[in-house]
Amino acid sequence: MxxxxxxxxxxxxxxxxxxxxxxxxxxxxTELVDDTVSAIKEAINQIPEGIEVTVDEAPGFVKDIGADKVEFKFKKPKSVEIGGSYSMKCIAKPDINVDLFIQLPKECFHEKDYLNYRYHAKRFLYLCILKKFLKSSSLVHKVEWSSFHNEARKPVLLVYPARKVVEFPGLFVRVIPTAKFLFNVAKLDMKRNNIRALNQEGNTPLPTPRYNSSMLEDMFLEDNTEFLKKTFLGWRELREALILLKVWAQQRSSIYAHDCLNEFLIAVILSYLATHEKVNNSMKPLQIFRVTMDFIASSKSWSQGLYFWQQREVKVSKEERLLYKETFPVVICDSYAHLNLAFRMKSNGFLELQDEAALALKCLEKSGDVAFEDIFMTKIDFSSKFDYCIRLNLKGNSKVCASGFCLDDECWRFYEQKVHNILSQGLSDRAKFIRVIWRNFHSDCDIENGLSTLDTEPLLIGISVSSLEKAFRVVDIGPNADNKEEALKFRKFWGEKAELRRFRDGKIAESTVWESKQWAKHLILKRIIEYVLLQHLSLSKTNVLQVVDQLDFSLLHGVEDPMSFSASLLAAFELLSKRLRCIEDIPLKVSSVQPLDPAFRFTSVFPPRPHPLASEKGHVPKLRKLISCCIQPLEVMIQLEGSGNWPMDEVAIEKTKSAFLLKIGESLQNSWGMTCIATEDDVDVFLSGFAFRLKILHERGLSLVKREIGSDIVKRVPSVDKKLFVRGQHSSMINGLQGIYQMYGPVVRLAKRWVASHLFSDCLVEEAVELLVAHLFVKPLPFTAPCSRIVGFLRFLRLLADYDWTFSPFVVDINNDFTPIDKKEIYDNFTLSRKGHEENAQNISPSMFLATSYDKASEAWTRFAPNSLELKRLVAYARSSANLLTRLVLEDQTGPLKWECLFRTPLSNYDAVILLHADRLPYPQRLLFPSNSNQGRLVVHGNASKAFQPFMLPGDLRGNSEEIKHKLMVNFDPLRSYVADLQKEFNTFKLWYDSLGGDAIGLTWETKKRGRDEACEGEDPIKVLKGVGEVGKGFVRSVYFLKAPRLMK
Amino acid sequence: MGNLKEKLEEEKKKKKKSEKAKKTNAELFQKKVMLKKEEKQNENIKTTGKKKRRREKENNVNADKVEGEKNKNKPRKKKRKGEEKNNALVGKSVQQDGYEEQNGKSKKPNRKKKEHHTLKKGETIPEKIEEAVEDGAYYISSGEDCSKGMRKWLTEYRQSRPGLKVLQQWIDQFITAHEEKLEQERNEREARVAEDGWTVVVHHKGRKKTTDSQSGITVGSVAPAVAESQLTKKKHKEIGPDFYRVQKREAQRNEILAIQSKFEQDRKRIQQLRAAGKFQPY
Structure with missing residues (x-):
């Protein structure tokens, strides 16, 4: 049950x-299809019988494939028949197309036309004639060339009907020539050479198995389709399973490719399972799907090859099987035992396929119906699947086809293989998968004139990293120096990068060294890839485009990642906690010290760098570099020994805490000379260049909340202690996570930067971003955990854009230890929070339900923001950013769409825009792009105040060190103060700002339904904006007015 | 407490001082506070000043000037009211604005005033859709007064950090006052109870009290861990959820019901998604 x-x-x-x-x-x-087919038949009938067909129809093509003797007299095709998935009733949207098999007449071919590409040339010329006559048909909208599974030597015609039916947009008929009975099968054996040009030099002629298979495929296309049809037509569940498999494959563009899976092969594999009774009539489609996945992922049959059970006496002998296995990485022999249907499949494609199938199985194992979205609804394209994406621009590269376009295989396929070999040797165990795919055919290819235009699309390389330890390895140890042969090979491959090294264990070996700073380790892989590709392929650097570090600019301070100071930060924290625990002169001892700030868990976009004025050494720094006037404090949570003497109410507790903290600060100041700067609420101490803000967690404060819950459920305001407690929990949880996943920190930082730079700082708190990204790592299915910052960032954007926020709770189970009871609790909380939704769709709170082990009711981070409108905007922005990022990864980025657009927010989407003086921001170096508004009307402008400078002036550094230290401003942020003042004073608009250092604030009018305060509605927006400018005197550069508030009557 | 008062007074003095100091600046608002007449002149000066700074249309400037002059004819009483409320700002009443609103310079004070209206009186003011002001941008000077903007934030920053000693004193004072207040409240309560004819028996010896006298909730020294373990102990004594057959059956039925409702929910959801065109794997 x-x-x-x-x-x-x-x-x-x-x-x-x-x-x-x-x-x-x-x-x-059916009418549309029948009409189109009869139009094609009609066009064929119009071709006069016996016209001479010569090279002149397509001289370029014939020359490029290297065929001789191609003239023939045109005869009508022997048959014209609908085949493919349409005939099997297995079409899956959106690819609605109909295969039409045109059987080439034997009269047009000679017995020996299987030699030297004569068949391919004639086949093409035949289609050329057909195309000519089809074009003139009034029932045909257009005729295009396409290729049969990306095989350029075997083009097919796409015929688009003139009549359009709305339900089937883009329907077309694929005209596929077949070659039934044309040649003697024995002549096309795997061992035979049929391209004479290939065996001039060698003594024994090289076999041409792929060339032979290419023809055999055409010869048995109809028979094989017929065989499939027989299996599928009477079996609805099997057909449905096939459709499911197609949907699954369509979502995964890296396996749905010419060297891996296609619709036909899926059907073949399914029918194999059916004939071998691995699936039976009583199974549901989903069960068949599961069996198929299991078969693909882990069946032992693959190692021997798949052979259909023979009904007749044709049997595949052992030697033949062995030969198949040697020739092709994957063998699926057709039911007539003539050819390997999977002859295009490459081993790297197949490994990838197996991996995807295994992942799908993993998804299915998950309980519930989450698997559905992962398997069938999530797009897994190149950009979101692979950690590193590389594009090679090979347009016009003569090396690709140096020895001819078509040999046994086509030159592009050889090139793919070559690139793959180079990379797998260069990366060795750093990479788990390397996929090289070059899709050559595009719709406007003019192949009559030759094949040289097929290199316009970039070659795509996708790399999945095996593990970050391996990927970030600095030294690759090669063969021992004694092993002369291997060492020579190594040297040959690595060129001048290879060096002989003596290792600690005394071993002397060839090796390569990729020295790198800690924060730049993700670039090691990039350097290796670039090096080996340039070394072995005649490419210029500009033609190798790697997607690795394009977004790093948003995290750097100057040329350096501030992350590099993390080690000294942690050391300072250790020292601080030691000193805190040693303090004797306070009534209660410090029992524990816990970090709260994201900088401690490597998820802060800008972790602070040590400030020269904040160290306890008394010396005054010279003003060589710019010294910031402001310093970010890092929050640290302290717990004291238990005591019964604490006061009982919250206000008094807070005051007592402050008193304790002051004492602590004083003690640190006295015994260690650490500077302590305090307000009534915050106590900051300086140590080793960092400012630490001390907070006390008092356990009894936690029970205070519970009491409140009892009294009034609606108005639950978590106490200060509760908030602290939750932050402590969050901090330690995330800290544990980032210890497991090295890539977690950088992805979070990019995500936070994105959220802030699109002015969402007020909508999505940092902790929420951390949880969203955490989900990508702990529940990576249907992917594996991201191993590069860009792919992680892309998945974050897609998660934000695609998650069903309204109807599903977002559960982050970091330690994977939720019991069913926990889950039920979360779901109950969620349903409770959505109850109000039925009545008022606009007002769901929280609109983003984030549940974690420490917060099962989503009260900690998303309780007040984002509201549903903010979330809508957030989702829309995430979607467009995700789309842009995908395009940037996969396509050439000529044009205005550049990488920085991901972080540059359009200022036209607000009702008014406030621009600030960038040089009055506390950290002007964090500003990505100085904002300018050319839209709207300038209504206010103002000068910058002279009272505040973000950097120390020479005059500030005079005087004794203690005085100077007090000039350092802890946590001073005019933006925050400005926003707070505005929110205090106005309630007619909402503010959108970037707390990380943007110089623009967006403003949208709130359209609240007000009964009595209608006066505010009538208020002049310009007047309001002037008030807004006035509040930010000395900070506001200008205010632009774009849209007036909608008046609600 | 006394200290605090002193401090406040000091602040006030400081403010006054700075105001005086800044008077020399051609700062509009300060002068407004100081003298009505001066303000009028100032406005005019400002309009002309603006003219120089901004690339605005001639006629707008003229209109401005006219508006500025019109302002002079305003009754002064109302303005004084605003002054009293906010010594840095001068408000103009909304009712009288009609045409006056068009004067760009006085926008800020207007707003202020309006807030007073809506907040304090809570009355509805006849709504008027003002035409957009056609003058150029409003200029805010970098401002040397501490009531707004950058200077205010800087002052706030500095004032909130008077040094450890002072802070310590503030807190001590607060706590003493707070305790006194609590003490007083308790006395009152006890007195009230005593009036009812009940004598409050106070017993301070012996075990430390762990129960709040009012609500009877256990507080203080009982560690949450202990409390929790006690709770769980209690739970164990209850009869297990599948002890009786009835319970089992009920649980099963509930489960089936839950599944059914989930099924219904899913179907609804899919319909919604399909309607939105989102239930497509492509």
Missing amino acids: DVDTLMEPMDLKVSELLKEVQVDYSPAL
Whole structure:
């Protein structure tokens, strides 16, 4: 019962999905298809029988594939028949197309035309004639060239009908020539050479298995389709399973490629399972899907090759099997035992396929119906799957086709293989998968004139990192120096990068060294890749485009990542906690010290660098570099020994804490000479260049909250202690996580920077971002945990954009230890929070439900923000950023779309824009782009105040060191003060700002429904804006007015 | 406490001083505070000043000037009111604005005033849709007064950090006052109780009290861990959820109901998604 009930929701979704993607063979569709097919037949009939077909139809093509003797007299095709998935009723949207097999007549071919590409040339010329006549047909909208599984020597024609039917946009008919009975099968054996040009030099002619398979495929296309049809037509569940598999594959562009899987092969594998009784009639589509995944991922049959059970006497002998295995990495022999249907499959493609299937199985193992989204609804394209994406621009590169376009295989496929070999040797165990895919064919290819235009698309390389320890390894140890042969090979491969080294264990070996700073280790892989590619391929640096560090600019201070100071920060913290624990002259001893600030867990966008004035040494620094006037304090949480003498109410508790902290500060000052700067609420101490802000957690404060819950559920205001407690929990949880995943920190930093730079600082708190990113690592399915910052960032954006925030709670289970009871509690909390939704769709709170082990009711981070409108905006921005990022990874970025656009927010989406004086920001160096508004009307402008400078002036450094230290401003942030003042004074608008150092504030009018205060509605927006400018006197540069508030009557 | 008062007074003095010091500056608002007439002149000066600074249309400037002059005819009483409320700002009443609103310079004071209106009186003011002001941008000088903007934030920053000793005193004072208040409250309460004819028995010896006298909630020395373990102990004594057959059946039925409702929910959700065109894997 258990399994059944768990499966049910998924079954529902699956059946709904099938309804969505299946095409019902309505009269409208069949009519359209039949009309188009008869139009094609009509066009064929118009071709005069026996016209001479010569090279002149496509001289370029014939020359490039290297065919001789291609003339023939045109004869009508022997048959024209609909085949493919349309005939099997297995079409999956959105690819609605119909395969039309045109059987080439034997009369047009000679017996020996299997030699030297004659068949391919004639096949193409035949299609050329067909195309000519199709073009003139009135029922045909357009005719285009395409390729058969990216095989340029085997083009096919795409015929678009003139009549458009709304339900089937972009429907076309694929005209595929077949070669049934044209040649003697024995002549196309794997061992035979059929391209004479290839065996001039060598003594024994090289076999041409791929060339032979290419022809055999055409010869048996109809038979194989017929065979599949027989299996599928009477079996609805199998057809549905096939559609599911297609949907699964369509979402994964890296396996749905010419050297891996295609629709036909999926059907073949399914029919193999059916004939071998691995699936049976009683199974549901999803069960068949699961069996197929399991078969692909882990079946032992792959190592021997798949052979259909033979009905007739044709048997594949052992030697033949062995030969197949030697020739092709993957063998799926057709039911007539003539050819390997998977002859295009490469081993790296197949490994990838197996991995994807294994991941799908993992998804299915998860309880509930989460798996559905992961398997069928999530797009797993190149950019989101691979940690490193590289594009090689090979346009016009003569090396690609140096020895001809078409040999046994095509030159592009050889090149793919070559690139793959170089990279796998260069990266060795650093990479788990290396995918090299070069899609050559695009719709406007003019292949009649030759194949040289097929290199316009960039070659795509995707690399999955095996583990970050390996990827960030600095030294690669090669063969021992004694091993002359291997050492020579190593030297040959690495060129001048190879060096002989003596290692600690006394070993002397060839090696390569990639020295790097700690924060730049993600660039090691980039350097290796660039080095080996340039070394072995005649490429210029500009043609190798690696997506690795394009976004680093947003995290750097100058040329350096501030992350490099983290070690000294942690050391300072250690020292501080030691000193705190040693303090004797306070009534209660410090029992524990815990870091709270994100800088301690490597997730701060800008962890502080040691400030020369904040160290306890008394010397005054020379004013050589710019010295900042402001210093970020880092919060640290202290717990004291237990005592019964604490006061009982919250106000008094807070005051007592302050008194304790002052004492602590004083003690530190007296015994260690540390500077202590305090206000009534905050106590900051300086140590080793960092400012630490001390907070006390008092356990009894926690019970105070609970009491409040009892009295009034609606108005739960967590106490200061509760907030501290939650932050402490969060901090230690995230700290543990980032210890496991090295890439976590950088991804969080990019994500935080993105959130801030689009002025969402007020909407999504840092901790929430950390949790969202944490989810990508702890629940990576259907991916694996990201191993590069860009792929992690992209997945973060997609998560934000695609997650169903309204109807699903977002559960982050970092330690993977939620019990069913916990989960139920979370779901109950969630349903409770969504109850109000039915009545008022606009006002759900929290609109983003984030549950974690320490916060099962989503009260900690997203209780007040984002509200549903903010979330809407956030989602829209995330979606457009994700799309842009995907494009930047996969396509050439000529044009205005550049990487920095990801962090440059449009200022036109606000009702008014406030621009600040960038040189009055506390950390002007963090500003990414100085903002300018050319939209709207300038209504206010003002000068910068002279009272504040972000950097020390020479005059500030005179006097004794203690005085100077007090000039350092802890946590002074005019932006925060400004926003606070505005929020205090106005309630007619909402502010959007960047707390990390942006110089623009967006302003949108709030359209609140007010009964009595209608007066405010009528207020002149310009007047309001002037008030806004006035509040930020000395800080506001200008205010632009874009849109007036909508008046609500 | 006394210290605090002193401090406040000091602040006030400082403010006054700085105000005086800045008077020499051609700062509009300060002067407004000082003298009405001066203000009028100032406004005019400002309009002309603006003219120089901004690339604005001639006629707008003229309009401004006219507006500025019109301002002179305003009754002064109302303005004084605003003054009293905020010594740095001068407000103009909303009712009288009609045309006056068009004067760009006085926007800020207007706003201030309006807030007073809406907040304090809570009355509805006849709504008027003002035409957009056609003058150029409003200029805020970098401002040498401490009531707003950068200078205010800097002053606040400095004032909140008077040094450890002073802070210590503040806190001590607060706590003493707070304790006194609590003491007083308790006395009152006891007195009230005593009036009812009950005598409060106070017993201070013996075990430290762990129960709040008012609510009866356990507080203080009972560690949360102990409390929790006690709670769990209690729970163990209850009969397990699958002890009786009825319970089992009920649980099963509930489960099925839950699954059914989930199923319904899913179906609804899919319909919604489909309607929104989002239930497509492509």
